[in-house]
Amino acid sequence: xxxxxxxxxxxxxxxxxxxxxxxxxxxxxxxxxxxxxxxxxxxxxxxxxxxxxxxxxxxxxxxxxxxxxxxxxxxxxxxxxxxxxxxxxxxxxxxxxxxxxxxxxxxxxxxxxxxxxxxxxxxxxxxxxxxxxxxxxxxxxxxxxxxxxxxxxxxxxxxxxxxxxxxxxxxxxxxxxxxxxxxxxxxxxxxxxxxxxxxxxxxxxxxxxxxxxxxxxxxxxxxxxxxxxxxxxxxxxxxxxxxxxxxxxxxxxxxxxxxxxxxxxxxxxxxxxxxxxxxxxxxxxxxxxxxxxxxxxxxxxxxxxxxxxxxxxx
Ligand SMILES: [Fe+2]
Ligand SMILES: [Fe+2]
Numbered sequence: 001x002x003x004x005x006x007x008x009x010x011x012x013x014x015x016x017x018x019x020x021x022x023x024x025x026x027x028x029x030x031x032x033x034x035x036x037x038x039x040x041x042x043x044x045x046x047x048x049x050x051x052x053x054x055x056x057x058x059x060x061x062x063x064x065x066x067x068x069x070x071x072x073x074x075x076x077x078x079x080x081x082x083x084x085x086x087x088x089x090x091x092x093x094x095x096x097x098x099x100x101x102x103x104x105x106x107x108x109x110x111x112x113x114x115x116x117x118x119x120x121x122x123x124x125x126x127x128x129x130x131x132x133x134x135x136x137x138x139x140x141x142x143x144x145x146x147x148x149x150x151x152x153x154x155x156x157x158x159x160x161x162x163x164x165x166x167x168x169x170x171x172x173x174x175x176x177x178x179x180x181x182x183x184x185x186x187x188x189x190x191x192x193x194x195x196x197x198x199x200x201x202x203x204x205x206x207x208x209x210x211x212x213x214x215x216x217x218x219x220x221x222x223x224x225x226x227x228x229x230x231x232x233x234x235x236x237x238x239x240x241x242x243x244x245x246x247x248x249x250x251x252x253x254x255x256x257x258x259x260x261x262x263x264x265x266x267x268x269x270x271x272x273x274x275x276x277x278x279x280x281x282x283x284x285x286x287x288x289x290x291x292x293x294x295x296x297x298x299x300x301x302x303x304x305x306x307x308x309x310x311x312x313x314x
Contacts, residue, residue, distance in 0.1 A: 091125055
């Protein structure tokens with residue numbers, strides 16, 4: 001019960017030289033304890049020692065202070081004292097809290113509304129620091145997988161959309177759609193989502209339902225565009241027509257879903273999961289290009305190369 005009144009933050013979003021405008025709590029033995037009071041300075045030594053112990057599960061802010069936390073992050077993003085690398089880190093890590101909402105709050109509309117300013121900040125930031133995708137993605141600690149996954153797919157998708165020449169409005173839609181592409185996993189049982197090892201046939205059938213569940217969930221909300229819905233419903237379709245759930249082919253698949261299909265696989269291949277070893281960016285790309293080429297829009301696959309080439313060069 002008490003858990004719902006706090007949200008998790010990464011301590012890596014807090015730097016010692018700047019006092020916070022909100023209290024920070026630690027969660028120990030099922031209880032929250034005040035760790036740092038708003039306005040109190042924190043020493044370099046203390047924060048460094050804690051950073052080393054920050055597994056992503058220990059530090060919290062009260063939900064009622066969410067706006068203060070947001071404003072604080074925004075201020076950091078505009079600070080002249082921080083390098084693009086530091087800013088990228090703060091932006092990415094601070095967004096993790098929103099990723100949790102995506103899968104945990106009952107109201108998807110609310111999660112969408114909360115995600116919009118975050119996507120805008122990403123687009124704004126990437127506009128001024130085109131190499132920032134590299135920083136943001138090199139930060140992933142590969143912990144709490146689903147949130148990181150959704151966020152990373154969204155960051156890659158924005159990079160890809162940028163190379164494809166999408167305007168700002170379209171990028172915002174794309175960012176939202178890719179962030180929520182797996183929203184249907186809310187309706188898949190946790191046992192299946194967290195299973196270590198391969199799924200059996202029945203489990204796999206349920207897992208595959210997440211595309212249709214995603215559409216169902218998004219259909220319940222009036223202000224969600226067809227493009228965002230397509231990113232959720234069609235992201236497991238394949239260019240050659242042997243994907244699911246509708247076996248759409250080529251251009252029949254919405255461009256957003258074609259983008260997510262690519263960035264989703266790329267992220268899964270390069271990320272450490274309980275049951276597989278991560279592949280290098282180069283190996284993943286080569287495999288997608290040679291062995292899995294029929295699954296993706298060839299033009300987009302080329303564009304993805306250019307996104308990643310820029311990242312690698314950064
Ligand atoms: Fe998916
Ligand atoms: Fe996914």
